[in-house]
Amino acid sequence: MLPKNIKIKLLVKAKKIFDEDDPSRDFILNNCALELEDGSIISGKNSDDNFLIKENVIDVFANKKVRWEGEDVGNEGFSPSTREWDYDVSIDVIIFQYEGDNYFDAIVLPGTGGRHGKVTYKTKKAADLPGEPDDYWYTIVFTIFDENGNSKTFAIDPKLKIYK
Template sequence: MTTDANSGDFFVNLKRRLFLTVDAHKLFQKEKLDLNDCELADQFHSATGEAIKKFESQVFSKNKVKWSAEIIETAENEGYDITIDQIKMLPNSPANIFNKIILPGNNGKVEAKVKDLSKHEDYDYEIWFTLEDPSGNTKSFIIDPRLKASTTESYTALLINLFNSLPIDDMLRAKLLEVINDFRNQKN
């Protein structure tokens, strides 16, 4: 992570990665989505079953979010494939946090950059994905978790609390806090 407050890149490494993992063989045999055959995770936590509906990933202003999918490795799942077709922001969300409402998949993954946000908001969205069985038959499904978007300012507060709690040298702590405060002052 860059610590040069004047570069404006101090918060560049807040990229969020979301992973959808599916038991493809089990899910493919069912008529509709069964969340018990799915897991959704980011770098910090995960959810399975009905908990996926309440799964929230925190994303940060001006940083990237990447969705990818994989299949649980079992003998039954050999030959299955999964792709994320798109991410669709839902109309009940306060505003679009990306440049598009529908973010198309690219090679089975989706990546987008969060806009410069002025306040914290929660966003409903859908992950559209497709399973392909070993014979080439496909089934599509939709999962609808949430994003919790935060401004860079809220992240600076988190960093300050973190730096104050770390068992690090006082001079290093002071320098880290100075960089954060310089960045804050630069933004204002």
């Protein structure tokens, strides 16, 4: 693995989630995916019926930036050929859930705000990181905006693993 900055895009079937009254956690997870810079998409469930967005671990690197951004993909699917852009998806904040050494200088990483908010943050230097790489749970808090400016906020909780 070559150390580099990482971009994680939260793909959201925004209309489905937005229009649902009090959507369950599973409903939200079923209508979200994570896309990495290489084009790979993490979505769906594994053979144990667990959501891949919660089970797969995204590798990040010491002293490199991680950027989270959101995108509406419409209702059809997560592939680029089916995407629509009727809603805006803002990444409001990233909150880390690890009880111990943190991979970043803060537990709460605020976004840039607005209808297209993003979060970009640099991981700690290798010398400041804990020993062995470990799975690291975090929460992505995101807001969906409709064309009238109405908004609703949701959260999902995937995992990272950092390498020195």
